[in-house]
Amino acid sequence: MSVLADSPLVLVGWDYRQTPVELRERLAFSPDKVREALAALRQEGLLSEGVILSTCNRSEVYGLTGSGLEGRDPIYALTEFLSRFHGVPHEDIESAGYRFRGTDAVRHLLRVAAGLESLALGEDQIIGQVREAFRLASGAGATRAVLHRLFQKALETGKRVRSETGLSSRPISIPGVAIELAQKIFEDLAPRKFLILGAGETSSIFYDLLLARGARNIEVVNRTLARSEELCRRGGKAYPWEELAARLPHADVVISATSATTHVLSKETAQKALAERRGQPLFFLDLGIPRNVEPSVGELEDAFLYAVDDLQEIAERNRQERHNEIGPAMAILEEEIDKFFSWFGALAVTPTLTALRQKFETIREAEFDQRLNQLTHIPEGDREKIRLMAQSMVRCLLRNPTDAIKDEPDPGRRLDRAEVARHLFGLDVRGE
Amino acid sequence: MMNSMWGPTSLSIITLLLYIAAEGFSIAHLRRNKPSYGKATYGLLLLAFVIHWFALYLGAKAVRAVPYHDLPASMSFFAWVVILSYGILVLRHREGTTGPFVIPIALLFLGASLMANQGGQMVIKSPKISGPLFATHVTTALIGYAALSLSFVLAQLYLIQNKQIRSRKLGVLFSRLPALDVLSRLHRTAVIIGVSALTVASVLGLIWAKINWGTFWDIKVLFTFLIIAIYLFTLFPRWLGWGGKKIAMLSVTGFMAILFSYTIVNLFISHGHSFR
Known part of the structure; x- marks a missing residue:
């Protein structure tokens, strides 16, 4: 260029x-x-x-x-x-x-x-x-x-x-990956039921994320009821830990982020919940370290289980794919x-003025010269004079707009005027 | 008419080429989400669909009957209905990513129809099969089969997406294919259309058979009811307590029964449905 x-x-x-x-x-x-x-x-x-x-x-x-x-x-x-x-x-x-x-x-x-x-x-x-x-x-x-x-x-x-x-198609953050996965099971997350296990920092991040995504049904189960109630102050329902098994069949997505050192959700509990759901899928996101959900839950039909390591691995792969x-x-x-x-090149002053002159000359030739040729009774000498007159008229008509564009000291205004001239006289050849 | 340059065969070949081009663009659209590829796919499909219809119309006009009284013609009409069903699915659910998997069905059947019809002239052998009752019977049956073919593709896509999510292999197909619940919904729509059309076709077929053969009985009838029963089960997953994967597998089984009925039963077992 x-x-x-x-x-x-x-x-x-x-x-x-x-x-x-x-x-x-x-x-x-x-x-x-x-x-x-x-x-x-x-x-x-x-x-x-x-x-x-x-x-x-x-x-x-x-x-x-x-x-x-x-x-x-x-x-x-x-x-x-x-x-x-x-x-x-x-x-x-x-x-x-x-x-x-x-x-x-x-x-x-x-x-x-x-x-x-x-x-x-x-x-x-x-x-x-x-x-x-x-x-x-x-x-x-x-x-x-x-x-x-x-x-x-x-x-x-x-x-x-x-x-x-x-x-930008694949997420590179852990919450982003988790949401993408959930959306490949349930396209619209807003009407889905979410069950959050734990009321710590990670639970709070996901609670905010779900609210931002328009989720309307969020339930939080925590060992200390007061903390889950605190988390639910902007919506959702808090339940004591003992209610976990009873709430599980109603959930579509379970997000587990407790600080427990052993599994808080066994295969047996998940199996019972799935049986009650009559074939409806259940997505488990295990964000606990160590893991909160027994890994064999992932083997159950209609259960999808992802642990934090899986999400991290996917995020890293997505990062690499973005680089590609x-x-x-x-x-x-x-x-x-x-x-x-x-x-921008066409907008520059010289091409605009050239295009403007060409446009006027084309109109003169098409409209004036052709008609003049039809008037056969005018002698050749007079016809030449009329032709010169027309050319002079075109030059006069172009003088003011040409000077207004060429003599503008401010480059931005100069380009602006060129743009206006291109627009008014239909000079746009933009290749788009 | 049949041998002229713009006869049904030439138009069918043009249609086939357009379907191939549409398939190419739909694969490109699946790989790279470029809107222009999507527009090219739909544009080519629409053009092919109209030309295909014209080819069927000319074929029907030549023999003064519905264009599916013989096997090649029925396969061509079937391909046309598959594309029609896909169009309905796109318009109804705004979901076009299934294109690369649906168009090959139409390609396969139209290609087979052209190969089976090489140099052949369509001839109506019996005036009975040109009546409106017969025409409606065959039309609804083919619409039903086409919708169920679509449900087969959707069931396969469900199984692929389900496997991808489980195996954590989240490639291009994972991101471009719809969510499992969307695939279930699309599958359900296709099955409802398919089962309804097939039921209507069966009832009309039974009436026609009673009038013309004096009996309801044909082995094809048994197979059709078996197919309808299989697909009916897929519409009641909660009653069965089955998840999406089992329903998808049942749907695949249903389609295998259709293929068996359309090929083995039609060609070798049922005399009434043999196109002979």
Whole structure:
């Protein structure tokens, strides 16, 4: 691509890889600070468009260079601004993070949106954070044609990578794996009945997770009733330990996370429960160490038993599988980068003005010359004069829009005007 | 008509090629969840389905009867109904991942039909079998068999998914196949349609047999009732106290009985259902 070293698209950023958490904390932006920084960047003419992405793992400023740089290197000007804005010594900022321009900046944003730059490869949260950063910048009036298009592209690409590759399809956390397994037995977990054994930290994590997933029937059985009642304060029912065998046949999923040193659920108890369930499956998640559920329960028909080691092994395998999907994800990214730059290249001033002139000339030839040829009574000499007149008229009509685009000092506004001209005169050839 | 370029045989060959292409895209869609592969699968299937219908229509028009009075024609119609059932399943349950396993049934039967019909001309041998009662009997029977074929595929998928969950081998199929309870639900829908259609077909067949043969009795009738009984059991798992795995295995047994009835009984035992 031609838009490289002198590209008006710039990015400066600091993430968990290169930057210690202390510095990241100082470079973080609250939503108000984002608005304030974007306003100042545009006011000083450093950027004509800008988006700030600030999460716990990264702070990044994306922008289209402005007209107030006065020959300064835009990246240096940006880091210098951020140093002033955050009150962090410039040398500290300069020594960490990354800076990209043109294709590299676009590639980085698309990688971020796809989850390729995340701590947990392929995680989903980042796409929401990119969307929020874009929304915030748009709300502050800091995005126009280019960044609007770029961030839309990033969000689309993030979605495409997630749907067309296995980068995010398999969970890599233990609760995530447990939920995925349960959902392969019972598709909709919300109406299912859950029985949690124990009321400790792990039980509490799963209780919250189930509530977040919309589970409506949660029962907790614990040796100390008061603790299970405490856990059930946001919904669900607490039962004393003695009720375990009686509650078991009513459950679809049993999550056991007690600190007992022996099995609390025997094969015999499970067998009785399954007999009462008349063929309905029962999913046991044994998260206890040592194991709470007798391993032979897994041999029973209609019983599915997974212990914490099994979940860990699956999570690790899924992590490896996600790494294998980086190649296909990058292929999608490169395709989308090409599409973006074919639009961006067409948006550049010279191709737009050439296309505009060609369009007018085509109309002149089609509408004027052809009709003139039909008027045979006009002598050839006069016809030539009329033709020259038409050409001169086209030049006059084009002068104002051409100057308005060409002479705009702010690069962002210049591209904006080119985009408007392409839109108004139907010049779009975007290859998409 | 039969030998023209756009005759039933040529159209059936085009249909076969379209089914093959649809199968390719559906496998690709299963492997990589790319929406364009899914759209290509459904588009090709729809096109094949329409052309297949046209081929059946031309065949029927040529002999002025329903297009399943001989074995090749019945196999072609069966393939068409399998795709119809799959379409209903996709529209009703929004579940298309079973495509790669269902389309081969249609492919198999259409391919066999084309091979059995090489150079053959369809001829109606008896005016009795061109009446509306006979037509409805055969149509409902084939709809029933097609739905039960679908239930066979779903039962197999249930067993595969069940095995994967138990063995902790959670590969591509695990993530792309539906949950066990969804497969059970789909299976149940297919069995209900299959058993209902087969029951209607049997009753109509009995009436037709009484009128034309003077008797209800045919060995095929016994087999059909046995098949219906097997499938009826799969609809009452709680009454049996059976889990999904046993029900799926019973369903597979039912399908084996269908295959036996459709091949051995039709060809060698029952004179009334032999297409001779």
